Amino acid sequence: MVDNLTKEQRSYCMSKIRRSHTKPELIIKQKLKGFEHNPKGVFGNPDFIKWKKKTVVFIDGCFWHKCPEHFIEPKSNKEYWLPKLNKNVLRDEEINLTYINSGWEVLRIWACELKS
Numbered sequence: 001m002v003d004n005l006t007k008e009q010r011s012y013c014m015s016k017i018r019r020s021h022t023k024p025e026l027i028i029k030q031k032l033k034g035f036e037h038n039p040k041g042v043f044g045n046p047d048f049i050k051w052k053k054k055t056v057v058f059i060d061g062c063f064w065h066k067c068p069e070h071f072i073e074p075k076s077n078k079e080y081w082l083p084k085l086n087k088n089v090l091r092d093e094e095i096n097l098t099y100i101n102s103g104w105e106v107l108r109i110w111a112c113e114l115k116s
Contacts (some may be wrong), residue, residue: 024059024111032057044095055105058095062112064088070112 025047029037035048035057042049046056062070066089074081092108099106 022059022061022111024061024109024114027114028057028059028109043098053105054103055107056099057107057109058092059109059111059114060092062110065092065110067110067112070110 025037028048032048032050035050035055037048039046039049042056044056044058047059048057049055060067063072064085066085096106096108
């Protein structure tokens, strides 16, 4: 299937997808007292970190991280999207292992779990 937007229009739409300060993050931020939100320069770019407890929290979107319950495979441009999304999942696993092997606790929360 051909994209119905021009390259410039698609680029603009994609630029509006936020990486941080998303609705799911803001919901969790109210509940995670004492956690630093979006720490700069931290391995794996966790959404929250608690240094004293050695805990990192990641809020994962269902599409971008392939939620086992809600992921819907893209209908177009699969040659681009599927390798990109699979690479995200692999990176998540590597980040988890790195933190766990260093004695940290890793919490991953699906964005869908935060919807009411």
